[in-house]
Structures are given as structure tokens and as C-alpha cells.
Amino acid sequence: MAHHIDLVSEAEVTPDAAQPFAELGLKPDEYQRIREILERRPTSAELAMYSVMWSEHCSYKSSKVHLRSFGDKKPDTDVLLVGIGENAGVVDVGDGWAVTFKIESHNHPSYVEPYQGAATGIGGIVRDILSMGARPMAVMDPLRFGDPDHPDTRRVLTGVVSGIGGYGNCLGLPNIGGEVVFDPSYQGNPLVNALCVGAMRHEDIHLANATGVGNLVVLYGARTGGDGIGGVSVLASETFDEGGPAKRPSVQVGDPFMEKLLIECTLEVLHAGLVEGIQDLGGAGISCATSELASNGEGGMHVELDRVPLRDSSLTPEEILMSESQERMCAVVVPENIDAFLEICEKWDVTATVIGEVTDTGRLIITWHGEVIVDVPPRTVAHEGPVYNRPMQRPDWLDTLAANDPLVLPRPTDAQQVRDTWWVMAGSPNLASKVWVTSQYDRYVLGNTVLAQPEDSGMIRIDEESGLGVAISTDCNGRIAKLNPYIGAQHALAEAYRNVATTGATPLAVTNCLNFGSPEDPEVMWQFAQAVEGLADACLQLGIPVTGGNVSFYNQTGDVAIHPTPVVGVLGVIDDVQRRTPMSWKPGDSILLLGETRDDLAGSEWAHEVHRHLGGQPPTVDLEAERSLGRLLVWAGRDGVLSAAHDVSDGGLAQTLTDMAIRTGLGASVSIPDGADPFMLLWSETTARVVVSVDREHLAAFLAMCAEHGQMVTPLGRVASDATEPALVVERVYGGTVTLPLGELRAVSEATFPRLVR
Amino acid sequence: MTARIGVVTFPGSLDDGDAGRAVRIAGAESVSLWHGDADLKGVDAVVLPGGFSYGDYLRCGAIARFAPVMSVLIEAAREGMPVLGICNGFQILCESHLLPGALTRNDSLHFVCRDQRLRIESPSTAWTSQYVHGQEIVIPLKNGEGGYVADERTLDELEGDGRVVARYLEINPNGSRRNIAGICNEAGNVVGLMPHPEHAVEELTGPSTDGLGFFASVLSLLVSAGSV
Numbered sequence: 001m002a003h004h005i006d007l008v009s010e011a012e013v014t015p016d017a018a019q020p021f022a023e024l025g026l027k028p029d030e031y032q033r034i035r036e037i038l039e040r041r042p043t044s045a046e047l048a049m050y051s052v053m054w055s056e057h058c059s060y061k062s063s064k065v066h067l068r069s070f071g072d073k074k075p076d077t078d079v080l081l082v083g084i085g086e087n088a089g090v091v092d093v094g095d096g097w098a099v100t101f102k103i104e105s106h107n108h109p110s111y112v113e114p115y116q117g118a119a120t121g122i123g124g125i126v127r128d129i130l131s132m133g134a135r136p137m138a139v140m141d142p143l144r145f146g147d148p149d150h151p152d153t154r155r156v157l158t159g160v161v162s163g164i165g166g167y168g169n170c171l172g173l174p175n176i177g178g179e180v181v182f183d184p185s186y187q188g189n190p191l192v193n194a195l196c197v198g199a200m201r202h203e204d205i206h207l208a209n210a211t212g213v214g215n216l217v218v219l220y221g222a223r224t225g226g227d228g229i230g231g232v233s234v235l236a237s238e239t240f241d242e243g244g245p246a247k248r249p250s251v252q253v254g255d256p257f258m259e260k261l262l263i264e265c266t267l268e269v270l271h272a273g274l275v276e277g278i279q280d281l282g283g284a285g286i287s288c289a290t291s292e293l294a295s296n297g298e299g300g301m302h303v304e305l306d307r308v309p310l311r312d313s314s315l316t317p318e319e320i321l322m323s324e325s326q327e328r329m330c331a332v333v334v335p336e337n338i339d340a341f342l343e344i345c346e347k348w349d350v351t352a353t354v355i356g357e358v359t360d361t362g363r364l365i366i367t368w369h370g371e372v373i374v375d376v377p378p379r380t381v382a383h384e385g386p387v388y389n390r391p392m393q394r395p396d397w398l399d400t401l402a403a404n405d406p407l408v409l410p411r412p413t414d415a416q417q418v419r420d421t422w423w424v425m426a427g428s429p430n431l432a433s434k435v436w437v438t439s440q441y442d443r444y445v446l447g448n449t450v451l452a453q454p455e456d457s458g459m460i461r462i463d464e465e466s467g468l469g470v471a472i473s474t475d476c477n478g479r480i481a482k483l484n485p486y487i488g489a490q491h492a493l494a495e496a497y498r499n500v501a502t503t504g505a506t507p508l509a510v511t512n513c514l515n516f517g518s519p520e521d522p523e524v525m526w527q528f529a530q531a532v533e534g535l536a537d538a539c540l541q542l543g544i545p546v547t548g549g550n551v552s553f554y555n556q557t558g559d560v561a562i563h564p565t566p567v568v569g570v571l572g573v574i575d576d577v578q579r580r581t582p583m584s585w586k587p588g589d590s591i592l593l594l595g596e597t598r599d600d601l602a603g604s605e606w607a608h609e610v611h612r613h614l615g616g617q618p619p620t621v622d623l624e625a626e627r628s629l630g631r632l633l634v635w636a637g638r639d640g641v642l643s644a645a646h647d648v649s650d651g652g653l654a655q656t657l658t659d660m661a662i663r664t665g666l667g668a669s670v671s672i673p674d675g676a677d678p679f680m681l682l683w684s685e686t687t688a689r690v691v692v693s694v695d696r697e698h699l700a701a702f703l704a705m706c707a708e709h710g711q712m713v714t715p716l717g718r719v720a721s722d723a724t725e726p727a728l729v730v731e732r733v734y735g736g737t738v739t740l741p742l743g744e745l746r747a748v749s750e751a752t753f754p755r756l757v758r
Numbered sequence: 759m760t761a762r763i764g765v766v767t768f769p770g771s772l773d774d775g776d777a778g779r780a781v782r783i784a785g786a787e788s789v790s791l792w793h794g795d796a797d798l799k800g801v802d803a804v805v806l807p808g809g810f811s812y813g814d815y816l817r818c819g820a821i822a823r824f825a826p827v828m829s830v831l832i833e834a835a836r837e838g839m840p841v842l843g844i845c846n847g848f849q850i851l852c853e854s855h856l857l858p859g860a861l862t863r864n865d866s867l868h869f870v871c872r873d874q875r876l877r878i879e880s881p882s883t884a885w886t887s888q889y890v891h892g893q894e895i896v897i898p899l900k901n902g903e904g905g906y907v908a909d910e911r912t913l914d915e916l917e918g919d920g921r922v923v924a925r926y927l928e929i930n931p932n933g934s935r936r937n938i939a940g941i942c943n944e945a946g947n948v949v950g951l952m953p954h955p956e957h958a959v960e961e962l963t964g965p966s967t968d969g970l971g972f973f974a975s976v977l978s979l980l981v982s983a984g985s986v
Binding site for chain 2: 162165166169170171172255256257258260261347348349438439440441442443444445446447448449450461464577578
């Protein structure tokens with residue numbers, strides 16, 4: 001039976017026809033509002049468009065009122081060339097170069113179908129960067145998985161890692177960092193966030209708008225298929241329920257080869273000056289691209305939907321509008337340029353089709369074989385969706401959590417117990433070597449990777465002539481955010497900021513991926529609002545603006561939400577990447593701890609790994625201390641004073657020393673200073689601390705710089721002079737000495753992941 | 759006037775820019791060649807770069823082998839033009855029958871990216887003359903289908919004729935027969951290598967500069983042959 005086409009003319013005369021708005025994810029009052037806007041019932045095609053565009057994922061309807069803080073509290077800075085609201089923010093990094101970067105979530109699809117979910121997460125964020133006019137330069141992946149020993153974790157972990165590698169490697173973008181964190185709170189809701197960074201000359205910045213009446217709307221890239229229909233409304237904007245229908249058909253399928261062609265083809269048409277406006281097709285597909293382009297431009301567009309090239313000729317107009325088939329872009333081209341545009345597409349074997357034109361009617365009109373199926377004001381679809389002031393409530397359990405003090409937990413009291421704890425921590429899933437993961441990603445392609453995992457930040461060269469480069473780090477400790485979401489967001493920012501500065505780059509701008517439970521839960525909404533305020537306040541204080549980001553709600557199964565996880569990405573700039581500071585110390589270096597260590601065990605890796613404990617007061621985030629420390633690290637790096645630096649965070653000082661020793665294969669001898677409690681010094685997670693190593697020649701100069709900055713310095717010991725029988729030796733540990741042979745330490749660290757995925 | 763070395767771009771080539779950079783750092787001129795043009799633009803040597811030509815959805819290199827540029831390249835290679843195939847380029851050379859054998863899925867079933875130690879087994883090819891026999895080098899390896907296979911007789915022949923160009927040391931990262939990382943044709947002008955020397959030409963971005971020798975070797979050969 002042929003599919004019935006619901007025309008606008010029919011909708012006008014059949015006001016009472018029943019419509020499946022609830023199945024499409026719309027609430028009754030939202031449906032009513034659509035009827036008011038249109039002054040009639042929507043056609044089924046219009047209903048499809050509104051349902052995807054008004055979904056939480058596309059409309060930010062629950063988060064919008066809070067996200068305004070990032071604009072209201074924007075620091076006074078002129079680095080932002082393009083701010084929040086476009087596909088991605090753009091930052092001025094000097095010498096006429098601009099850099100764009102953004103994180104997005106692909107959490108829900110990655111649980112349903114880990115390989116394709118993670119793969120298309122990369123694809124989507126890369127197209128966001130591309131649509132700003134930038135050449136994508138690198139990707140990173142902050143990942144969160146459930147309990148490492150849960151039987152389902154292996155499925156998700158291996159699938160996600162293969163998907164990221166399978167797509168990113170074939171696409172030709174180096175993967176330069178990210179995070180892999182396990183916590184039972186992510187069991188049914190793993191977090192797969194993807195970051196992409198791209199670079200362009202200032203004059204190459206492009207925006208998503210359809211200007212110029214009579215200009216042509218071109219859809220190019222992959223053909224449209226039945227994959228990913230309603231991904232944003234059905235998957236990303238609802239909670240998973242046990243026993244619900246399988247959602248696999250809502251996950252998109254990626255073709256990285258097509259994406260690679262799309263990148264080269266798009267950059268060529270942009271550089272040839274053939275494009276007036278450009279938009280990628282991601283969530284909500286053609287519905288999103290056409291309504292956003294029209295809404296940002298002259299306000300009118302006429303689209304002939306039957307011209308869209310299809311992979312499956314049986315698709316209905318509604319399905320074509322909602323399909324999230326990957327590797328598609330939409331461009332606005334003046335008629336004189338269309339032949340040149342199509343010629344470049346043909347060179348790259350990319351299908352390109354004129355599907356419509358820009359009009360001045362103020363309406364988005366879509367026809368199907370000549371008959372009108374959509375006639376709407378585009379702003380009402382793209383930008384004037386519902387806005388909710390959702391109820392918020394501070395959870396009562398926070399007080400119970402805060403009172404559960406980790407300082408009373410049993411801890412090691414002699415050298416042997418410290419040694420035992422060291423082994424346990426070094427092999428724990430959150431601290432163990434991530435080589436099993438990162439060796440499946442190409443970190444070399446494009447030849448500009450200066451630093452990559454496990455370094456503190458990923459660093460890439462932007463300009464081969466001058467050595468100008470950028471560094472990026474993403475961080476978040478969800479346990480801290482659970483204890484206090486305001487501090488948790490600041491904690492994430494402080495760590496990412498510190499990581500960037502540790503490698504010698506000056507922090508410049510911020511992106512975020514705010515992963516939370518259901519916004520319909522007042523306690524989750526409170527966590528969200530607190531995290532946004534915390535992040536906005538801290539960005540203002542550090543003077544680095546938020547350039548954009550992503551909100552992922554509904555990361556919860558039943559009524560159990562994930563730990564609030566505001567992943568924060570900080571981008572820094574470095575004038576000459578030759579001046580970077582790596583984490584590999586050199587023979588004979590002095591090892592120094594910068595910053596003060598307090599009794600910070602709440603939310604620490606030690607409390608989690610050894611006691612499965614979460615409670616107490618989270619560490620103070622001292623932003624002035626972070627800023628001062630960051631400045632010192634950047635100056636010292638630029639002056640060539642530091643051999644190496646590595647921040648102290650998850651797993652405390654013990655883990656920092658372990659990482660640095662394993663990285664180089666050089667042992668070290670350190671000694672617990674007078675007055676310090678060995679356990680607390682080794683495993684506390686006080687913020688604003690970094691370990692540096694300095695050679696003899698530069699030690700005096702560096703100590704003078706520390707004095708000038710008022711930076712507290714604690715000498716710890718010395719790196720071994722060669723790599724014979726390397727070991728970490730820690731003296732004065734409760735009257736004893738702890739000796740950790742590096743071979744064993746590395747073996748313990750590297751054995752964990754192969755065991756988890758076996 | 760210096761040597762002009764072509765780098766072919768197929769749809770899905772990824773390390774073409776990197777191969778071009780390595781050629782320039784070695785002191786030669788890099789010339790971009792397009793898969794769809796049966797034209798070598800008068801270059802003195804050619805690099806087939808790494809990547810996933812045509813997505814490698816069929817057998818790796820199986821479609822690229824039929825590109826118009828390959829018809830003229832195969833002819834030129836048979837007449838002695840130096841050709842280096844890296845990773846996907848190695849796969850294309852095997853599919854083109856310029857080199858024997860084939861590359862199969864890594865035995866780990868995972869893509870692997872690592873700094874790989876190699877031993878140069880034959881410095882008497884167009885691309886390895888700057889190394890000495892037995893020299894150990896460390897260059898990046900990154901592939902999903904890098905396991906070199908051939909029948910026993912072919913493997914014996916390759917070893918007997920000194921046509922194994924490089925072998926993996928410490929670990930065999932992909933299950934290659936007899937730890938083979940690279941081979942050459944009988945004349946020694948065509949070399950296929952699974953690891954990526956073009957990613958070891960700058961201290962800044964590579965694990966070493968050990969890879970530069972491949973590009974310097976062909977440049978010195980071309981200069982001494984008076985072809986430039």
C-alpha cells in the first residue's frame with residue numbers, strides 16, 4: 001500500500017485527525033503550541049520536524065535558562081571570534097590563525113550499539129568543526145564506563161574503543177587524548193564524549209546561514225537512508241527503561257571513508273569561495289539543517305524534498321526529514337557558482353543535489369512531488385522551541401554524604417602497607433595504563449602531533465613555519481561533582497586548566513559536555529544548575545570564556561542517575577611547540593612538588609578503589625592558586641627551565657611519580673619530607689599541585705621563579721642517573737623504605753586492561 | 759634543481775601530506791599526483807602513501823590498484839623507477855603484483871599504533887642505501903591489516919635473494935610471516951613497507967628521525983644517477 005502523504009491543504013480541513021505526537025516524544029502542551037503557531041494541526045511531516053527540533057537534545061529546552069550564565073558571566077576578553085550558538089566557538093590564537101573546538105556526547109547510541117554509536121559520535125563532531133570552515137586537526141575522547149568487573153562493561157568498552165578507532169583512523173585524524181574512567185554509576189549509561197579541534201585562517205570562518213534570495217540550497221555527501229530516525233528524540237531525550245522496545249534502529253551507521261571525502265571536498269569548495277552559508281547534518285538531519293539555515297538567514301526557504309538522493313526508495317517524507325544518516329552537509333551557493341561547486345563534488349566522488357532555494361517569504365516550505373507538506377516559520381522550529389524552568393531541589397542525601405568522612409577510613413601505617421597500596425592503586429582500572437585503548441588509535445597521522453596520551457594535554461602544531469600550536473585537555477571527576485556539583489565543575493575546569501599549563505600552553509578558552517540524569521528529576525536539575533553556575537563563575541575568575549558545548553540529559557536508567565559529569569575541555573595556545581614541557585624526566589634531574597598538600601581524601605581514587613567510599617567535603621578549588629601555578633609553568637616552560645612536568649590529580653602524588661617513571665623507564669629516589677604524613681602526601685588529591693623535574697643547570701633559576709610567584713616548593717628527590725635496574729625508591733616512609741622496581745610497576749599497570757577485556 | 763618525488767592521493771589516502779613533508783625535509787621536491795590522472799608529471803620517483811584508499815571496504819588496495827595513475831606507475835616501476843609503498847601503499851603494490859604476497863588482518867584483530875623497532879635487512883634497495891645492514895631503527899607502525907603473508911616458497915625466495923628489506927624486532931605487531939616488515943622487488947627499485955618512515959622525520963612529532971633515511975636514500979640515488 002502506498003504511503004499516505006499528509007498535505008498542508010489536507011491538514012487545514014481535518015483539524016481533528018489523531019496524531020502520534022506522544023510517540024514522537026512531544027508533550028501534550030508542546031503539541032498544542034505547534035497547533036497555535038500554525039493555526040491548524042501540523043501535517044505529519046511538520047510534526048516530525050517539530051518533534052526532533054524541540055527534543056531536549058536539539059532545543060536545550062531544560063538547560064537554556066541556566067546556560068545563559070556562560071554569556072552573562074563571560075570574562076572580558078577579545079579572543080572569541082565566534083561565540084556560543086554556532087556549530088562551534090572560534091578562538092583567535094594569533095598570527096591570523098583561528099581555532100575551533102567542541103565536545104559532544106554520543107552516550108545513548110553508544111550503549112545501544114557501542115561500535116556505531118562511538119564511531120558516529122566522532123563523525124558528528126568532526127562535521128561541526130568542518131562547517132565552521134576549519135580543517136579538523138585532531139580528536140579526543142572522554143569516556144566513562146560502568147563497573148570494570150560487570151559482565152556488560154566489556155561489551156561496551158571494546159565496542160566503543162573499536163568504533164572510535166575504526167572511524168577516526170580511517171578518517172585520518174590523530175587521537176591525542178581523552179579519559180577512560182570506570183564507575184558503577186555509568187553501568188547502564190556509559191558516557192561517550194567526543195572532542196574535535198580544527199584550525200583555519202581568520203578569513204576562512206564560515207557560518208550557518210542562508211542569505212541571498214534565489215541562492216541555491218545544496219545537499220551533498222552520503223545518500224539519505226533509514227538509519228538514525230529520531231535519534232535525538234527517541235534515544236537522547238528519554239530515559240532507558242528495562243523491557244522497553246529495542247532502540248537499535250535509532251542508531252546511525254557511519255562511513256568514515258565518505259566523511260574523509262566530505263572533509264576534502266568541503267574545504268575545497270570553501271577555499272574556492274563558492275559557499276555563502278554551510279551547515280552539517282547531524283541530529284535531526286534535514287529538519288535541522290534547513291530550518292536553522294533559513295532561521296539564521298533571510299528567513300525563507302523552499303525545499304523540494306523528493307530531490308533528496310535516497311539509499312532506500314521506500315522512505316516516507318517524514319522519515320527523510322528525521323533521518324540522521326551520517327556524512328551529509330548542506331551548503332548555500334549563488335547560482336553562478338553552482339557548476340563549479342558541483343564539479344568539485346564530482347572530483348571527490350561526492351553526490352551533490354540542489355534541493356531548494358532561499359526565499360524572502362519568511363516561511364520554510366517543503367514540497368513532495370509538487371505538493372506542499374511543510375509550511376512553517378523556520379524560527380519556530382529552530383530557535384523558538386519550548387523553554388522550561390524546571391523545578392529544582394537540593395537533594396537531602398547530600399548532607400549524609402558530606403558527613404561520611406573519609407579521614408576515618410583505615411589506611412596504611414607502615415612501609416609494607418604503603419608498598420601494597422601502591423601496587424593496588426597502580427593496577428586499578430582508573431589509574432592503570434591506557435595503552436590497550438590508545439594503541440588502537442592513530443596518533444601520528446597529519447604529522448603535527450607534538451604530545452598525545454598519556455601526556456597531560458594533547459598538543460598539535462598549527463603552523464609548521466612558526467611552530468604555533470594548541471594544547472587541549474578534558475577532565476572531570478564525577479565523584480567530586482556528586483559530593484558538590486558547583487565545586488565539581490570548578491574542579492574539572494581547574495584540572496584541565498592545570499594540564500594545559502603543565503605542558504607549557506597558556507589556557508585560552510573552554511568547552512564543555514554536561515552529562516547529567518533526567519532534567520525532570522528536580523534533584524538532577526539542581527545538580528545541573530549548580531554545575532553551570534560553578535563553571536561560569538570559575539571561567540570568569542580565570543578569565544577564559546566558554547565557547548560552546550553540549551548538554552546530555554537523561555543519562556539514567558529507571559530512577560538512578562549517573563554521577564553528575566560536567567566534562568570540561570580547556571584549550572591553550574603555545575607560541576612555539578618546540579618549547580613544550582613533556583612528562584618524561586631526565587637523568588639526574590631534581591624532583592620538586594609544587595603546591596601544598598592538605599588532607600583531601602573525599603572523592604579520591606584511593607577512597608574509591610580501596611574502600612569503595614564516597615563521602616566527605618570535596619577538595620577546595622583555589623582558582624587563584626591555579627592561575628599563579630599555571631603562569632609559573634608557562635613561563636618556566638618558555639624559558640626552557642623545566643625538563644618535565646606532570647600534574648597531581650587522580651591517585652595523588654604516588655600516581656604522578658609512577659606515570660613519570662614508567663614514561664621514561666628511569667627510576668628515581670624520593671624522600672618523604674619532615675612533618676609530612678607519608679600516606680597523605682602520596683594519596684591525597686589536593687588541587688593546584690604539579691611535579692616538575694629540573695636539571696642542575698636550571699635549578700637555581702627555577703627556584704628563584706617560584707619565589708617570585710610565591711609558589712610553595714617541596715624538594716622530593718632525584719631522578720636516577722641511568723636506566724640500570726630502574727626503580728622508584730621512596731625513603732622515610734614510616735621509618736622504612738619502599739622500593740618499586742619499574743619493570744614490575746609497568747607490568748602491573750599494563751596488565752589491567754587486557755584482563756578487563758579478556 | 760633537485761629530485762622530484764611524486765606522492766599519489768587516492769580517495770581515502772591519509773598520510774599523503776606527511777609523505778610530502780618527509781620528501782621536502784629530505785631535500786627533494788614533492789609533487790602531488792592524482793589517482794584519476796594517468797600522468798606522473800615527469801617525477802623521478804613515487805611514494806604511495808598510507809591511508810584507507812576507497813575505505814578499504816573491499817580488500818585493502820584492491821580498488822586503488824585499478825586507478826588510472828596506477829597503469830602508468832606500474833609501467834614506470836617495471837622500467838626501474840623507484841617506488842615506495844607505505845602501509846596502504848604496500849597493500850596496493852601487492853595488489854598490483856609489483857610485489858609478491860599479501861597483507862592480512864592483524865593477528866590481534868585490533869588496529870595497532872606503536873613505536874616499532876625494526877632491523878634493516880637490506881641496504882641495497884633504492885630506498886635503503888643510507889642504512890647499514892643490521893641497523894636498528896624505531897619508527898611508527900599503525901595498521902589494521904599489516905600481517906604479511908606469502909607461500910613458503912616465496913618467503914624462502916625473498917629471504918634467499920636478500921629481498922626482505924626490514925624485519926620487526928622485540929614483538930611481531932601484526933602476525934607477519936617471518937617478522938617481515940618490508941620487502942622489495944627483484945630489481946630493488948620497488949619497496950613496500952608496513953611501518954611509516956614519514957612519521958619519523960622530525961624529533962618534534964616522531965619517536966625518532968630514523969625514517970628520514972628512506973627518503974634521503976632515494977634522493978642520493980637520483981642525484982648520483984644524474985637523473986636530476
